[in-house]
Amino acid sequence: MMSATLRSAGLGLAVAAAIALRLAGAQAEDAANSVTIDNFTFAPAEMKVKVGDTVTWTNHDDIPHTVVSAGKFRSKALDTDNSFSFTFTAAGDYKYFCSLHPHMTGMIKVE
Ligand SMILES: [Cu+2]
Numbered sequence: 001m002m003s004a005t006l007r008s009a010g011l012g013l014a015v016a017a018a019i020a021l022r023l024a025g026a027q028a029e030d031a032a033n034s035v036t037i038d039n040f041t042f043a044p045a046e047m048k049v050k051v052g053d054t055v056t057w058t059n060h061d062d063i064p065h066t067v068v069s070a071g072k073f074r075s076k077a078l079d080t081d082n083s084f085s086f087t088f089t090a091a092g093d094y095k096y097f098c099s100l101h102p103h104m105t106g107m108i109k110v111e
Contacts, residue, residue: 034058035106037065037078037098042106049110054087065104069096 033053036043038060049055057067057075064077067084072094075084088094088110098104 046107056083056085058083065098068099069094
């Protein structure tokens with residue numbers, strides 16, 4: 001009885017580890033056009049992309065943030081680990097900020 005419980009717990013851990021590895025791989029593939037939100041900061045604060053590229057912002061803070069570029073795009077409030085994506089179809093400098101904490105700012109340069 002005891003050993004069966006231990007074995008099943010071990011299997012659960014192995015499955016969890018496999019899922020974590022797969023998630024890490026998926027994140028690495030998207031890292032090029034990803035902005036993380038952590039500790040009230042957009043990182044990187046400035047990013048260069050090409051016309052047609054999609055940028056994804058992911059909130060790693062435990063409070064909500066938004067991603068807003070006046071007249072261009074506006075996310076809903078992102079809870080922890082939520083993401084927002086926007087595809088840039090025109091060149092230009094896109095300043096953006098968090099509408100909940102306006103001192104949080106960033107820039108996407110599309111060329
Ligand atoms: Cu914020």
